Amino acid sequence: MSRQKFARRACLPGLAVVAACGGARPEPVVSAPQPASEAAPSVKKALPVETRREDVFDELHGVRVADPYRWLEDGESAEVQRWVEEQNAHTRRVLETFGERDAIRKRLEELLTIGVVGAPAVRKTKTGDRYFHIRREGAQNQPVLYVRDGVRGTDKPLVDPNGLSQDGTVALDWWMPSPDGRFVAYGLSESGDEESTLFVRDVATGQDTSDRISRTRYASVAWLPDASAFYYTRYPEKGTVPEGEERYHRKVFFHRLGDDPKNDVEVFGAGREMTDSPSVSLSPDGRWLVVRVHQGWDKSEVYLKDLRKNGGDFVPVVTGVHALFDPIVRNDALYIRTNENAPRYKLYKVDPKKPERAAWKEILPEKDDVLDDVTVVGSEIVATYMSDVASRILRFSRDGKPKGEVALPTLGASRGASGRFDGEEVFFDFSSFAVPPTIHRLDLKSGKTEVWDEVRADVDSSAYEVTRIRARSKDGTMVPAFVVHKKGLVKDGKAKTVLNAYGGFNISLLPSFQRASNLLLERGGILVVANLRGGGEFGEAWHRAGMLESKQNVFDDAIAVAEELIAQGYTSPEHLGVMGGSNGGLLVGALVTQRPDLFRAAVSAVPLLDMVRYHRFLIAKLWIPEYGSSDDPEQFRWLHAYSPYHRVKEGTAYPAVLFTTAASDSRVDPLHARKMAAMLQWATSSEKPILLRVETKAGHGAGKPVAKLVDELTDVYSFLLSQL
Secondary structure: OOOOOOOOOOOOOOOOOOOOOOOOOOOOOOOOOOOOOOOOOOOOOOOOOOOOOOOEEEEEOOOEEEEEEEEHHHHOOOOHHHHHHHHHHHHHHHHHOOOOOOHHHHHHHHHOOOOOOOOOOOEOOOOOOEEEEEEOOOOOOOOOOEEEOOOOOEEEEOOOOOHHOOOOEEEEEEEEEOOOOEEEEEEEEEEOOOOOOEEEEOOOOOOOOEEEEOOOOOEEEEOOOOOOOEEEEEEOOOOOOOOOOOOOOEEEEEEEEEOOOOOEEEOOOOOOOOOOOOEEEOOOOOEEEEEEEEEOOOOOEEEEEEEOOOOOOOEEEOOOOOOOEEEEOOOOOOOEEEOOOOOOEEEEEEEOOOOOOOOOOOEOOOOEEEEOOOOEOOOOEEEEEOOOOOOOEEHHHHHOEEEEEEOOOOOOEEEEOEEOOOOOOEEEEEEOOOOOEEEEEEEEEOOOOOEEEEEOOOOHHEEEEEEEEEEEEEOOOEEEEEEEEEEOOOOOOOOEEEOOOOOOOOOOOOOOOOHHEEEEEEOOOEEEOOEOOOOOOOOOHHEEEEEEOHHHHHHHHHHHHHHHHHHHHOOOOHHEEEEEHHHHHHHHHHHHHHHHHOOOOOOOOOOOOOOOOHHHHOOOOHHHHHOOOOOHHHHHHHHHHHHHHOOOOOOOOOOOOEEEEEEEOOOOOOOHHHHHHHHHHHHHHOOOOOOEEEEOOOOOOOOOOOOHHHHHHHHHHHHHHOOO
């Protein structure tokens, strides 16, 4: 990964599917769940797994909050582990009765062999350009890092994690080549825990050096021009910070090849808030060291240091401003993309010798389209925009003069461009619902583009069509969604429909290729991708309208899109499923508890569900800027009003729900899925199953091997298709 966007990593983008019908929407329930001692069910129903309820309460800001399944928070408990085994066994018994499982598995195995490709990082060697890029082919569990000498040279595997474990659970988390292409720093993790160990590989020999640095989760690496050393980020060693804070306090260090990492000098981070998360970059000539500090999904700071001044301090470029600032450093200039007073972003050019704010020069002003990504290559700026939730790529001179638009194959998505800082070529990725991932090469001199790498897909893209709908949310906001289905669909309200959404962390869902979703489309189903508030599709104002005290807007938006699908005759509540992951799993939980009448089935993957206590576990303090914290009286009121675990009501006919989580998840603690599954099993009055699936040797999703993905998705689609 040649360019790092930390803000897109804290929560894994997931799928969220909403099913809806017409009718008035009630306000969120605000009473706490009924504890066992207060419950008065008329009939004692048998539970699939007997689960103890306890009279556990917290008094928070004058509100008595019940938590009858708190004992399920302790994943190390032998009792909890036995309970999980029983839940998994029950889930197996239910799912294996579906007669189409074998056919589903076979097709998913075929779909998931559709490969993965990434745009290259280009480095200049003594003999020419060297290209580093990832690709996964066929049944490989993990992507492989390849190196290619010359733009049309032969790929050679450089780092292949597939042979490092029998079950394919060792993953390549990140990588960064040295400026001269001689070395690559890269991170490996096991079982999906994302707790990377940094290695350095010599490209010529294919062997690792003696350098090995632990605790380099999400590492940011900036090499010196001569590849003798690098700046990098790492987390503290256990025992050096208060217990429970080992996943915070990220700092910048300096490492010289061959040195003991224990002696690496700390460069940046001392005395800062433990949730501050710095990343580092260095100008190509090695003079200007830049640190960007992530402070949530709507705020960052930038610091600059002149390494030619021995003993010089970091100079604050921008601090204390509630906006995002993303720097790109070159030898003569610092380019800063920001949404300060520009919700759809603009670009400044800054003289690093005079970084005072008054001297900044605006070169790309704010437009109607959202400035999503910027790359500076050679004499040009290549900017990726989002235009009504689809990518556009435009070229500009270094001073911001337009140089034309890059033609894209169709309406689709690109994550941005890359290229050597002084090069004459640019690479960008592209995909769409019916277009598999492709890497394109743009020659800046001729303006011509060509396919540089692509994957083959056993999918008849000509059989499908994509349309757009817009739904009016509760407050009148119009919410867009893509609708994908086979050509000639008859709107009889009977189509199995899956509505994907996310709605958070400034993450945008653009029209991109989704392998497993083809299983649904091939069977005559409908795939819908909705762009809810909380995402970044329409800039920072759209994001802020779905965070903190405005989080309920996200759920209202999803309900509105679902109701519009029904109103237009695409489907009906009996044929609708909801599926979401991570923040999308929270969305699913909120929709199931606020509007259980709208769905036939729901899948909530690696979810956040107890929003009163979420911030106490793993890395969740990082998400307080997005959600808030129940430690604050006002924020508690927001969170408690929609927290799915606290909105469950005994005697409600809930839809069928499958919760999926993983034992090694180091982002969202599996306790959320455990507690919510127990709560719904106890509360529901319907006969529809409430299931829990807990994966071993897997995490939040990143690095999950294809073999485990096939197993999981076979269960997910067996569940959805059997229910719908």
